[in-house]
Ligand SMILES: [Zn+2]
């Protein structure tokens with residue numbers, strides 16, 4: 001089969017590899033029909049994080065079950081499924097608490113199960129990991145594209161909103177206008193926030209944030225305001241009680257805590273990077289700002305978010321601004337790297 005292989009900085013190639021096989025009774029083999037390139041895939045791509053070379057890449061698979069092991073009960077061949085960015089058993093202490101990212105039997109994609117940017121992937125612990133899409137929607141392309149972000153970014157944006165404590169009628173701030181930040185806006189609106197201030201560095205992405213429900217936008221970076229947090233404090237008369245940090249960079253965390261109202265909460269989901277000497281706790285200390293969140297257990301949210309996607313009230317698919325075939329995945333990486341595309345959908 002064909003699969004994307006990471007060979008080093010700005011070097012992703014599609015090559016022939018062995019097709020994965022059922023290895024354990026709980027495994028399922030999935031023929032991937034839709035997958036995506038993630039902002040986190042760009043770090044190794046840009047040489048900003050270490051990754052083995054060569055190695056399989058991708059962690060957002062959706063497809064058709066091809067074959068299942070003897071113990072698999074929840075899916076059968078022919079079912080349309082997707083999987084979150086980590087494997088989880090669904091049965092351990094942490095899975096039962098909705099913290100699937102800490103599953104004691106957990107694993108990532110890549111390595112020997114395949115990486116999700118390829119024609120097939122082996123899903124370990126299929127009963128815990130895979131989310132089945134009802135047959136009625138199994139070939140509805142619009143529904144599938146709207147569900148694909150539940151593999152990662154939509155669940156992650158939702159985790160930011162939940163961690164920040166967003167409830168109906170609240171004012172909140174979303175820091176970041178990448179795919180996760182935009183999904184954070186959708187999540188905050190879905191939870192009933194009445195005012196959503198989106199902070200980003202790209203005017204076109206902030207336009208999409210408005211389409212997704214942002215009531216105010218703050219453009220920072222080149223050509224924008226110098227102090228994003230100050231602008232948010234002006235707009236909100238002293239900051240918001242709920243701030244979603246959806247980037248992970250040190251500057252974004254600074255903006256987030258600066259935009260929080262005294263006593264407020266920052267829900268953070270951006271993978272921390274560039275923190276240098278570590279996170280400065282004094283801004284949190286001085287105003288009793290709570291820091292909550294971490295890596296998003298998207299499997300815990302998949303069923304409720306999928307219900308809204310299939311019900312037509314939640315549609316994150318506009319974040320996919322470009323679609324490529326697997327053969328052209330290098331072009332997809334280039335477009336995301338150069339910020340031509342917010343997020344790229346890949347069709348093996
Ligand atoms: Zn991802």
Ligand SMILES: [Zn+2]
Nearest residue numbers: 089092095103
């Ligand atoms: Zn588990």
